Amino acid sequence: MLSSGASRQYFNLVARASKNGIKTTNLNSVAFYSTRSPTNFFQQDELPANTVIRFVPQQTAWVVERMGKFHRILDPGLAVLIPFIDKIQYVQSLKEAAIEVPSQSAITSDNVTLEMDGVLYVKVEDAYKASYGVEDAEYAISQLAQTTMRSEIGQLTLDHVLRERQALNANITTVLNDAAADWGIKCLRYEIKDIHPPENVLEAMHRQVSAERSKRAEILDSEGHRQSAINIAEGERASKILASEAVKAQSINEASGESEAILLKAKATAEGIKAVAKAINDTPGGKDAVALQVAEHYVEAFGKLAKESNTVVVPAALNDLGSLISSGLGIYGQVNKTVNKSVEASSKVDKKIE
Known part of the structure; x- marks a missing residue:
């Protein structure tokens, strides 16, 4: 007598077995079905019996032999068989399945031993080749993958x-x-699950990662110092350039101011000379007065030279006062000619401007 939980499990197994075309006349057949490994894709279920009329499930291919020889492959749907002559010899699932590849050792080209496992995804493409091309397809494909x-x-x-x-x-x-x-099987993809290097290799890899991180940190630190030094140097350079430009601008401004002052002073002097010359020319007896004043200054200058220095300049005709006055008047004449030329040139410029 089965318990309620066991009864539910039994009926679930019966339903699953019936869905896959397995006869469940007793508990042993159900137990056989329930102990099937879900990863054993190519292991056949209990073969369906020849009941003349059969319904082939979707995504399933049944290989039928007639009197021990291959006869045909039954596609999903209704199938009619001859009793005692036809036999359903193989049942092939056309669904994609995953096969676990056991862990194994492999040696790389640089002599490192690795422990690796994987998963292989396969699908039956040809039910005939999958049935008659290899004895144990799952074992064969697993060994080939390894x-x-x-x-x-x-x-x-x-x-x-x-x-x-x-x-x-x-x-x-x-x-x-x-x-x-040749086995009628197509490998859709292979995925490596885990790679396990030896412990010493793992430790070396960890040390390498730590060294790489330390190296990157030092590089970043040095780059920071380098960039800081560059920024400081560029700042000092810009500061010096600005300071030199300020000195240059100051010098230019001072020179410009001095040149303008000299120009204004020269213009004022020229205007003064021009005014004096005009006053001399326009005033009756002005030239005689200027000549007398020049002679007086000439004589006065010689008098000062004798007082202010031990060196005494003695004119050639010191005893001849008339000759001394004549020299002063000669100097006046030369100055007068120069003034007249300046006045004439200034007058011409004024006329051109007008």
Whole structure:
């Protein structure tokens, strides 16, 4: 007598078995069905019996033999069989299935031993080849995946294995498809699950990562100091340039001011000379007065030279006062000519401007 929980489990198993075309005449057959490994994709269920009329489930192919020889493949749907002559010999699922590849050791090209496992995704493409092309398809494809993975890893270094996992998966899938074509099986993809390097290699990798991080930190620190020094130097350079430009501008402004002052002074002197010359020319007896004043200053200058210095300048005709006055008047005449020329030139310029 079964308990309520066991009864539910029993009826669930019966329903699952009936759905897959398995006869459940007793508890033992149900127990056989329930102990099926879900990962054993190619292990056949209990073969359906020939009841003349059968319904083939979707995504399933039944291989029928007639008198021990292959006869045909039943597609999903209604099928009619001849009793005692036809026999459903193989049941192939056309669904995609995942096969676990056991963990194994592989040696890289740089002599590092790795422990690796994976998952292989396959699908039956040809039910005839899958039934008659290989005795145990799951075992064969699993062994082929292991040997192919060892062969591919032996061509790569540890760094390439860790970095190019996708390329390694693609290469393994290509090799498996070439070999499994005669078995009617297509390998859709292969995925490496875990890679376990030795402990000493893991420690070396950790040290390498730490060293790389320390190196990057030192580089960033030095780059920061370098950039700081560059910024300080550029700031000092800009400051010196601005200071020199300020000195330059100051010098230019001072020179401009001095030149303007000299020009204004020269203009004032010229205007004064011009006014004096005009007053001399326009005033009756002005030239005689100027001549007398020049002679007086001339005589006075000689008198001062004798008082202010031990060096005495003695004119050639010191005893001849008339000659001395004549020299002063001669100087006046030369000055007068120069003034007249300046007045004439100034008058011409004024006329051109007008």
